[in-house]
Amino acid sequence: MPQSSPDPEVLLAERYGTAAEEEWHQVRRMLELREGFGLLILLVPDGDAAALCYGALAQRLSGQRVLDWSMLGPENLYELPDRLVKLRIGQNQGGVFVAGAVPHSHPEQPAWDKAWRFAVARLNERRDVLRSQIAGPVILCGAPWLGPLIREEAPDLWSVRAIVARIANEQHSTAAGSQSSAQASAKIFDELVYPRGDSIWRFVRPSSILRPIAVYGDILTPAVLREVASGLDPDLALIKAAPLRVDTSPESREELAMLLLRAAYGFALKRDAKETDRLASEVWALAHNSPHGHQLQCQGLALKAWAALLKKRPGDALDNARRAVAFDAEGIPANAEWEHGLRLGYNVLWIAASILGRTQESDAAFKAHSKRERSSAEYAKVAIETQRVAALGAHRQGDFAAAVRHLEIALTLQVREGASPQDRAQTLGMLARCCLDAKQLSEAESYARRALLLCEAAPDTQEAKLAHGLIHGLLGNVLFALYRYRECLDHAEQACTLLEASKAEWPTQSQERLEAAVCLLVLGSYQEAAERLAKLMDAEVANDTSPQRLVTVAEMFHSALLLSAPPARAIAMLTDVEQRLAACGAPEELRAKIQTRLGHTKRVGWLMPLLRPFSRLSGWLFRKGIYRG
């Protein structure tokens, strides 16, 4: 016995919170109080929310016919005005629900934007016709960006709206309350993944992916599903399939499998995991006795894999996807349907393997998948960012080698797609960072220098200057590790200039300035180092820096002063820092560090002028690589 479906209005409240429940209450009241034509503009985070709203509306208007005109692709919107003006709906006979809710971060959002503009502009011209022919609710349901779009493109239609209802994720809503759920999700992901402070990783843009994989577990709808299933009505396919179930002839079984597969694709596009899995299993079972068994099995398995991914079971998804793509290895030329199965199979395999951290398998699947997919600028952009996101994730986990692999794939894609020099420089900078952290210094130097060459060709924007500065800083780090201090100093100084010009965050600027001063110390320019560190100390105080940072700079400054100035100056500086630390309630261990230095300096600081020649000698030995302690 089928289970009763949950109440969509209850689900709406559970999923989207009390604010959404209140918005829906007003929609409900509008349906109860109005007579005749009523234009509702419903702004929702995504297609799932739209489907839920349709369910709630249909339930609310039970006994009446609410046409579900959910647009599977933007191309369907171009037909909307003509379809709508041909409608005749009488009083209490229902209404029409037009949905195309695609968040701003969706790669196809520009196409949807264009299609919606066309549709509402045409509807604007026919406002009076609609009002006279449809005596029921007309709901235009889209992502939050649809509201201002209708206001702009269809001002007459907008002016006769009955209500604008906004359904958003309560837990992700900001104080302004105007973000879509997908935008809020992307923002939270950005905050998780986006490194604090200015570093080369800030150029990863996870929100350019629909929903980042491996963090949320939600994935892009594969392009092959859109191609195959747009315009397919799965329910109609099931209706047509029903009489064939009792016919056991081979021809009927073949036809049954074809219809069930069509229905499965339709549900797969709608992201209905349960129905997709059920039907795909049935297709797979029917395939064994079919002359077209291989293509049916391949597609059935790929659809089961997709369903498992939707159910957030990447292990099952991986297994089924492997079995689906195994049909590729048989050397049998694939027809169109088979190709669908393989494309879907590789797509799911790539994602499932990525989620499970099986990087090599994921890379191989991605390559096979890429070969089969048509390349488009948007698709490539998403693929590049996906790799960069994966790299960042690996880097955070300390798997630098994996991060490098992902970044190399991203770079290859960028070169192939003709990405800008700036974008390629950013990826090379990330590679330099990973190699540096993996102690592969010569590779790191090579990547950083390649990145700097590309930075010369980048536009003169603040962002480009920031990237340029960060890469100089990275190269400086590499050269420092290679004991090439003079070169390190050059790059650190260039980094300082560029970071200041690009208004980078203070901690990033401070780090480069400190590095430059350290280089000067190591190179024996103690006085200059002391002067730089004095300015840096003042700047740290002015920027209200952390006590930890203050102590780090103070220690270096102390060393420089001992080598270049009377001990009294070092004592005065340390005393000042000690007082600052006491005033801000710094932890005891930090104060202890300064107190220890202060104590030593007071006791034996008078010896420093005598010991300076020996310090300089040891510095020289250090620079020459003769003695590196």
Added chain:
Amino acid sequence: MDQSLPTSDELFLKSMYKRLHEEPLEASKPEDRELYEPVYQCLADADDPEADPVYHLERHIKFKDVESIQFFSGFKGSGKTTELLRLKQRLSQAGYIVLYANALDYINPSGILDIIDLLLSIASALGDKLSDPAVLGKDLQLPSFGDRMENFFRSIKVEAGLNLPIPWMSLKVEMKDSPSFRQRLQTALASHINVLKEEVNRFVQDCVKAVDQHQQAMGAGNRSIVFLFDSLEQIRGGASTESLVQESVEKVFTNHLSKLKFPYLHMVYTVPPWLKFVASTVGSMVVLPSVRQWGADAARTPYIPGQDALRRFLQRRFTEDGCKRLFGSNYQSAMQPLIDHCGGHFRDLLRLAGQAMLATRSLPIPARVIEHAIQKVRSDFLPILVSDAEWLKRIADTRAADPRSPEDRIRLIRFLDGHMVLYLRNGQEWYDVHPLIREEVAAIVKRNPG
């Protein structure tokens, strides 16, 4: 139905919601007369003689014995069509034959407007409306504009691909629905505009003669014809084509103004309000301002007659007893926040009231629900770009619009159309920002200095 309200309250609320009725009110219909509040007349009676547009339009027609041309304008939801229908009733009562046509029945609102379209549409509409038995009965023998046009197309050389002459009915449909056909027709007739105008004039005169003969046969005196051609202001294109369409409308009303006058007809065209900014040669143009609720001074001193007029508007709409049940015994002060935030636009006021009705779970509507309704309607205006907020703040501070460039002009037009900027008048014209977004605009500018 959701029964959070008692049944009697639910039925009452439903009846009140029905009275929100945003469509134009026809003064000739008793049910519409019940809802109509003569706001502009009251304001004219109070202290602003310029406030009543119908008075001006009517007076101009009466002063011009033979024929006239006027332009009437206002922003969405300001009551243009309602006032035009009131004009129709008054002139009919004064003995005129008044015809009303919607331009959008003949002209595609998203396409470029051309004088040829307009001439053909006006003549076609004139023939259609005069032929309506409700106007002058069934016995009126009118000439056929379709026949005339078919003959006209035969007499001039047009491109073979246009396949003219085609039956007039087909041509009407093609002109409205086929941009490519319309463009080719415009190109073909571009050098024949004057001849076309002559044909249209002959047609109009033939119509006038037919009407006069009809009136004489009925034993009635000669009656002048007034033709109200509504909704031309809705021809604007989409956001991507609006500047092109606006240019075309401007061109028609400036370069071809003389062609829009017809012999023995009193023409009243509704036009886009921005035309007054660009076409000083348009002549007699009556623009409906927002109902003024405050003065142009820095403190925005409340203008009591305007506030009273809007209060009466709501009272008439919901009736006094209805207001008491909706808003409580002290309904006048309970309704005041809605009036304060409507910007003097009837449609915005009705939307605020409607929103409060949708949200309430009890009667009378609590103050917090009214406040929430204001916030909800406010959110329909958002988001506002920083550059737009800076521009709006300048208007709020100076009470002047002063577009500095064509782009500024387009922006002003869009803001006036969307009610973000209000056009106001008290002897002099001035502008202000809608009260729903004034604070938001100031906050945006403050958050984004420079």
